[in-house]
Amino acid sequence: MSADTIRGKAAIAGVADAASPTGDLELHGRALEAAMVREALDDAGLGPGDVDGLFAAGEAMGLAEFLGMRPRWLDSTMTGGSSFEFHVQHAATAIALGLCDVAVSVYASTPHSDGKRAAAARASGGGGPGGGGPAGFGGGPGGAWRPPGPYPAMAWEMPYGLRMPIGAYALAASRHMSEFGSTAEQLAQIAVSTREWATRNPRARFQQPLTVDEVLASELICSPLHKLDCCLRTDGAGAFVMTSAERARDLAKPPVYVLGAGSGVSHSIISQMPDLTTTATTVSGPIAFEMAGIDHGDVDLLMLYDSFTITTLLLVEDLGFCKKGEGGSFVEDGKLGPGGSLPTNTNGGGLSYTHPGMYGMFLVVEAARQLRGEAGDRQLPRCDVAVASGSGGVLSAMSTCVLGSEAAL
Amino acid sequence: MSDTSAPPATRIEPPVTEEAEGFWDATRRRELVLPWCGHCRRAFWYPRPVCPSCLRPDVGWKPASGRGQVHAVSVMYRPANPTMAGRVPYAVALVDLDEGVRVMSNVVGIEASEVKVGMDVAVTWEAMSDGRNLPLFAPDARTP
Numbered sequence: 001m002s003a004d005t006i007r008g009k010a011a012i013a014g015v016a017d018a019a020s021p022t023g024d025l026e027l028h029g030r031a032l033e034a035a036m037v038r039e040a041l042d043d044a045g046l047g048p049g050d051v052d053g054l055f056a057a058g059e060a061m062g063l064a065e066f067l068g069m070r071p072r073w074l075d076s077t078m079t080g081g082s083s084f085e086f087h088v089q090h091a092a093t094a095i096a097l098g099l100c101d102v103a104v105s106v107y108a109s110t111p112h113s114d115g116k117r118a119a120a121a122r123a124s125g126g127g128g129p130g131g132g133g134p135a136g137f138g139g140g141p142g143g144a145w146r147p148p149g150p151y152p153a154m155a156w157e158m159p160y161g162l163r164m165p166i167g168a169y170a171l172a173a174s175r176h177m178s179e180f181g182s183t184a185e186q187l188a189q190i191a192v193s194t195r196e197w198a199t200r201n202p203r204a205r206f207q208q209p210l211t212v213d214e215v216l217a218s219e220l221i222c223s224p225l226h227k228l229d230c231c232l233r234t235d236g237a238g239a240f241v242m243t244s245a246e247r248a249r250d251l252a253k254p255p256v257y258v259l260g261a262g263s264g265v266s267h268s269i270i271s272q273m274p275d276l277t278t279t280a281t282t283v284s285g286p287i288a289f290e291m292a293g294i295d296h297g298d299v300d301l302l303m304l305y306d307s308f309t310i311t312t313l314l315l316v317e318d319l320g321f322c323k324k325g326e327g328g329s330f331v332e333d334g335k336l337g338p339g340g341s342l343p344t345n346t347n348g349g350g351l352s353y354t355h356p357g358m359y360g361m362f363l364v365v366e367a368a369r370q371l372r373g374e375a376g377d378r379q380l381p382r383c384d385v386a387v388a389s390g391s392g393g394v395l396s397a398m399s400t401c402v403l404g405s406e407a408a409l
Numbered sequence: 410m411s412d413t414s415a416p417p418a419t420r421i422e423p424p425v426t427e428e429a430e431g432f433w434d435a436t437r438r439r440e441l442v443l444p445w446c447g448h449c450r451r452a453f454w455y456p457r458p459v460c461p462s463c464l465r466p467d468v469g470w471k472p473a474s475g476r477g478q479v480h481a482v483s484v485m486y487r488p489a490n491p492t493m494a495g496r497v498p499y500a501v502a503l504v505d506l507d508e509g510v511r512v513m514s515n516v517v518g519i520e521a522s523e524v525k526v527g528m529d530v531a532v533t534w535e536a537m538s539d540g541r542n543l544p545l546f547a548p549d550a551r552t553p
């Protein structure tokens with residue numbers, strides 16, 4: 001059996017996402033996850049009783065119980081931001097093999113409002129939910145060691161005070177600049193083009209136009225990356241429903257077919273990245289493109305992870321839209337923005353729309369909306385093939401999905 | 410190889426794990442050693458009880474030259490955590506050691522913004538709270 005057997009076998013049948021210009025959402029936790037699952041199922045014209053495959057980044061078993069589901073396919077794949085591209089790949093595979101019929105992947109995270117809730121809980125004398133990042137990513141009082149949880153190798157980086165996660169990306173940007181001569185202005189252009197799209201998204205956190213000068217004038221946090229090279233930190237949530245291509249054709253919305261999917265993992269911590277300027281998207285991309293039978297010229301929409309501007313630059317190169325090292329000059333004419341030849345991150349991206357921590361969910365949701373012609377003021381005139389490429393960890397776990405309309409099948 | 414002055418605050422200090430004991434013991438003598446696979450006959454990083462190339466447990470320690478080159482560098486204008494607040498701006502670098510492994514460290518003894526990719530560096534030591542020393546790097550005389 002060859003890998004291309006999953007081409008066109010599964011489809012995204014329903015999507016939902018939540019974000020707000022304030023950065024806050026009203027719901028949080030399991031209630032927000034449940035709302036997203038319900039919305040995505042409604043979008044598909046399905047109900048909770050139809051779901052027999054459940055996907056969550058980290059802990060799907062408890063979620064299944066909460067949602068009253070008894071799935072026969074459970075996937076807790078957690079690769080950080082790219083988890084949801086992995087989920088598309090895994091769900092399409094399970095569906096193609098008949099191992100599950102209706103799969104749901106869901107994500108909710110509310111870092112923007114968690115602090116306020118915790119403060120309110122403290123004020124009212126209650127314990128309240130702790131905010132807090134993952135263990136090991138911060139020092140305790142007086143530099144006391146905190147167990148690094150699943151990443152004990154972090155012990156070899158933590159003493160040196162690399163600000164995370166931005167510092168890891170700053171090192172990649174440093175190397176890219178010195179090796180290829182890419183510039184801070186070129187990176188800034190990515191933030192500017194993405195913001196142009198965000199002006200057309202009424203739910204985007206930032207909707208005012210941005211200039212390269214403004215990016216360069218923003219605080220230099222970890223050279224060479226400025227504050228406006230960095231993604232947002234907002235509340236956000238989303239879900240998608242997948243089923244077989246046959247079943248999807250009978251549902252409420254036009255099917256968004258999974259034409260190809262590939263993944264690749266090269267390291268966990270940044271000092272172990274084999275080549276700081278080349279991600280494992282050079283593995284995931286070709287697998288996905290070949291499976292889909294597409295060439296670069298076929299791609300109408302790119303949805304690229306943009307935790308930082310350098311992330312997008314590396315993905316453009318690693319997907320082969322230009323040669324390695326030429327990403328800076330490739331993007332500097334604004335071709336990623338509205339009216340450009342390579343529309344990218346039309347929802348405004350993690351840089352300007354929303355970024356609750358693991359952004360990959362929103363790549364899939366926006367791709368589906370564009371392919372269905374539901375993207376409002378930012379709708380592309382023609383969109384039959386979209387590529388969603390996620391990055392997880394620190395450029396560590398990469399996954400690429402090629403999605404297409406009926407015309408692309 | 411010179412000592413740096415007393416640090417402004419105790420950094421986050423990693424524990425001495427079983428697989429890294431040889432590394433930390435050597436730092437008490439201000440010696441940089443690297444894990445070394447007797448089968449592959451080469452150094453690797455970071456310390457593990459097995460070689461990440463062949464997965465054999467044929468792992469020992471080899472003294473390193475302490476010399477290398479800056480592969481990438483980022484200057485922290487905001488500290489990663491409160492223990493580093495007194496040091497900003499400071500340079501975090503990935504250093505390619507002559508033995509063929511890449512390590513994270515700080516480059517000290519020079520303005521942080523003057524640390525450049527390709528710069529030759531050599532190990533220097535900062536005292537930790539328990540007698541161990543933390544390897545840092547400083548510009549090496551090899552640089553003209």
Ligand SMILES: [Zn+2]
Nearest residue numbers: 446449460463
């Ligand atoms: Zn070996």
